[in-house]
Amino acid sequence: MEPNPVLPSLGQEPELLKTVLNKEGFRFTSQRQKILDLFQSSALGHHLSAEEIQRQLLDQGEKISFSTIYRALHVMVRLDLLQELELAEGRKYYELNTPCMDQHHHLVCVHCGAVQEFDEATMTQVGQSESTARGFSLLNCTFTVYGICPSCQSLLS
Amino acid sequence: MEPNPVLPSLGQEPELLKTVLNKEGFRFTSQRQKILDLFQSSALGHHLSAEEIQRQLLDQGEKISFSTIYRALHVMVRLDLLQELELAEGRKYYELNTPCMDQHHHLVCVHCGAVQEFDEATMTQVGQSESTARGFSLLNCTFTVYGICPSCQSLLS
DNA sequence: GCTTTATTGAAAATCATTTTCGCTATTCAT
């Protein structure tokens, strides 16, 4: 559960989140700051769903409604602070956004839901070349590998 | 709208779908055959949602309920006849399954929803090596590139 | 400070998908 030391500390200081929000006509609120803080303080490589965000904030004494959580997530995705992921069925996950060049990808255990991250420069290149080859302007690309993790393999065998 | 000439003609003859179903304890029904037929007769590279399946069947005079469509889709995914895709928000798409080695990937226009397919052997290799390196048993991997297609670019500029 | 209006929380709405249940149709043994 260490704070992420690698990423630029956007929102680490309240100043910055407010600046980014106001630049686009959004308002700074304590709820949005708390949600961003949660991402900044959660373990590197951890992905949060709306439900987990609400539970964790509640654990630290902050009661925030789902409407507010979902609205905050959408705003932060639009501002490129967060990235939305479709790792598992039924719900979306969010993580701090990493600059396009350092994009990472995911290996998901379909049995227990464990997620591992990996970098692969090749991916971004392929995504880039495929999209330009067809005249698309690239927004982002996701590479997700589904399998069964070692511990689930031993449980199932 | 040509029938797909490349894939093995599973279900092209009623015999085969029945065989595959019965082998796993499922029953052959006319609804399941009609749904599979729809995939076989739709254009290569076309992806169908449950709603589109119902509409297209209705257009050809076959009324099938959503419960039946969803159940048939799940069965056929379990039997490896179909593959489930998460191309766009909010709904799932299905397509005839291609053998693992010939897996293809998708380029999606986030504005109009247009989908293009591309092959990229590299992907499967990376998925394979990443999963074995971490002790995962690989099930499948998806590479999806999001962008804006040429015609939407000109509309928006 | 004061005005404007974006944001909030609670509750209701949405909407793709799943489940329930009584009836029908397929399978398989006779």
Place this chain on the structure above:
DNA sequence: ATGAATAGCGAAAATGATTTTCAATAAAGC
């Protein structure tokens, strides 16, 4: 073929994550 056992069907209700509504609140900017 015939019949028993039961998987699958359709209609309608339920589910569950996400979105919207709306009255009250609180940022932003002058």
